[in-house]
Structures are given as structure tokens and as C-alpha cells.
Amino acid sequence: MPHTLDPDAPIGVFDSGLGGLTVAAAIDAHLPDERLIYFGDTARVPYGTRSPATVVRYAVSIADFLRKQGVKLIVVACNTVSAHAIGELAEGETVPVVGVIGPGARAALDASKGGAVAVLATPVTVASNAYRRAIERRAPGRAVHQIACPLLVPLAEEGWFDHPVTHMVAREYLAPLVDTGVDTIILGCTHYPLLRGAIRAAVDDLIGPHVALVDSARATADDVARVLDRHGLRRAGARAAPRMFLTDHPRRASAVAQRFWGGERLPPMTHVDLREGS
Numbered sequence: 001m002p003h004t005l006d007p008d009a010p011i012g013v014f015d016s017g018l019g020g021l022t023v024a025a026a027i028d029a030h031l032p033d034e035r036l037i038y039f040g041d042t043a044r045v046p047y048g049t050r051s052p053a054t055v056v057r058y059a060v061s062i063a064d065f066l067r068k069q070g071v072k073l074i075v076v077a078c079n080t081v082s083a084h085a086i087g088e089l090a091e092g093e094t095v096p097v098v099g100v101i102g103p104g105a106r107a108a109l110d111a112s113k114g115g116a117v118a119v120l121a122t123p124v125t126v127a128s129n130a131y132r133r134a135i136e137r138r139a140p141g142r143a144v145h146q147i148a149c150p151l152l153v154p155l156a157e158e159g160w161f162d163h164p165v166t167h168m169v170a171r172e173y174l175a176p177l178v179d180t181g182v183d184t185i186i187l188g189c190t191h192y193p194l195l196r197g198a199i200r201a202a203v204d205d206l207i208g209p210h211v212a213l214v215d216s217a218r219a220t221a222d223d224v225a226r227v228l229d230r231h232g233l234r235r236a237g238a239r240a241a242p243r244m245f246l247t248d249h250p251r252r253a254s255a256v257a258q259r260f261w262g263g264e265r266l267p268p269m270t271h272v273d274l275r276e277g278s
């Protein structure tokens with residue numbers, strides 16, 4: 001199937017909202033010749049507290065939209081969707097699909113010195129045990145601690161990166177990890193890298209500076225490069241500006257989107273009315 005795809009076609013990256021821009025930015029930095037389409041389901045975010053069936057339904061409708069845009073590869077830049085829908089998406093897809101759980105687990109095991117691994121994620125990602133399974137597959141018997149952190153997404157969206165409330169919430173979530181032998185913590189949600197400073201401070205204070213904090217963004221960009229190479233789908237051409245599609249009105253998104261995208265100028269945003277099943 002991938003041999004019918006066009007190397008010049010864009011890569012489609014999607015998330016429940018804007019957090020996946022942290023992954024899109026890593027892909028853009030690592031593979032600057034590729035064309036990127038970012039899709040953020042800003043009208044229906046957050047996914048992290050919804051039922052798995054709803055998450056799968058939303059994800060299938062977005063993959064359908066991206067396929068109609070002619071993408072050559074789909075990146076599921078959302079831990080919650082990767083945890084629950086990657087099987088369905090890969091099955092129904094005519095293009096390769098890359099998720100963020102495998103790359104995140106790999107990055108954690110690369111960073112770990114053999115200690116326990118902790119996963120901070122949305123409640124739905126934790127309930128799926130997807131990170132636990134991905135780690136156990138690569139390192140059988142390794143202790144894995146999972147902590148659901150539902151308050152971190154709104155704090156990141158609010159831009160409260162260094163706010164006292166964020167520091168307090170981070171300490172509360174991390175307290176159960178004291179004396180567990182954890183040496184690596186996965187930021188298992190696309191929003192959490194923005195709160196790295198507050199999480200780092202709480203980890204240093206409660207557990208120690210030896211604990212590594214990892215996220216999936218760079219490791220996912222590596223996977224994307226590998227999959228493109230495997231299918232002969234690398235693009236060689238002049239740099240093309242990324243494009244963004246959002247399901248809520250873009251006006252509401254730009255300040256938050258800029259935080260996730262980083263220093264570069266934000267791609268142009270287009271509103272799309274996604275009708276499921278259309």
C-alpha cells in the first residue's frame with residue numbers, strides 16, 4: 001500500500017487539541033524538507049477524560065479527513081488516542097500510522113539506568129495501560145508506576161507554567177513516587193512538556209535531580225524518519241510552510257498554539273467543520 005503514496009505529499013499530524021504541536025514542532029525541526037498538516041480537534045478537546053469508544057470515534061473521523069487531504073503518513077500526536085485507537089487507525093488506513101506511546105517508552109528506557117519508570121498521563125491513557133505494556137514488552141519485569149494528572153492539561157493551556165498553583169499540583173501528583181526507586185519519568189501527554197520546569201522542580205525536591213524526564217516528541221520524529229525511509233517516502237524539495245486545521249474557531253487558539261509551537265511563526269490556521277462519517 002505505501003508504494004502508491006507520493007513522497008511529495010504532506011505528513012498529517014493530529015491531536016485532540018493544540019498540545020500535539022509540541023510533536024509537530026519536533027518533526028518540523030528534525031525533517032525540515034517535509035510538508036506538514038496539523039489537525040487539532042479544538043472543538044472537542046479534551047479527550048483525556050472521555051470514554052475509549054468516543055476517543056476511537058473521534059480519531060477515525062480525523063484520520064478520514066487527513067486521508068482526504070492526501071497525506072502520505074499519519075502521526076497520532078496524542079497519547080490518549082495512541083493508547084486507545086492506534087489499532088483501529090492502522091487497520092483502516094491506507095497510509096502508515098505512527099503513534100507516540102512506543103517512542104515515549106523507548107525514550108524512557110534509553111534514559112533509565114535500570115530503575116523504575118513512572119508515567120504521568122491523562123486518566124484515559126493511564127486506564128489503557130498502554131505505556132505499561134510498551135515498557136514491559138521492551139524490558140520485562142521493569143517496575144512501572146502510572147499517575148493520572150487531569151489538572152495539568154488546563155494549567156498548560158492557561159499558560160501557568162511557573163505559577164504557584166502548578167508547582168503545588170505537580171508536587172501532589174508526584175508525591176506517591178517518593179521511595180519507589182523511580183529513575184525516569186515519562187511526560188505522557190502532549191501538554192506536559194510545557195510544564196517541565198514545575199515538574200522538574202517538584203521531582204528534584206521530592207525524589208532527586210538524578211531522575212530523567214522524557215517526552216515522546218523527539219523520539220516520535222525519529223520514528224517518522226524511519227517509517228518514511230522504510231517506504232521510500234522521504235520528500236526532497238523546497239521547504240513548504242506547515243498548515244493547520246482546527247475544529248473550533250482559530251481566533252480562540254492562537255495564543256495557546258504559539259506556546260506549543262515554540263519560537264517559530266505559527267502556521268496559518270483554517271477552521272474546519274468535521275462531520276463524522278462524511
Ligand code: DGL
Nearest residue numbers: 016046047048079080190
Ligand atoms: N493531547 C492529549 C494527550 O496527549 C491531552 C489532552 C486531552 O485530554 O485531550 O493525551
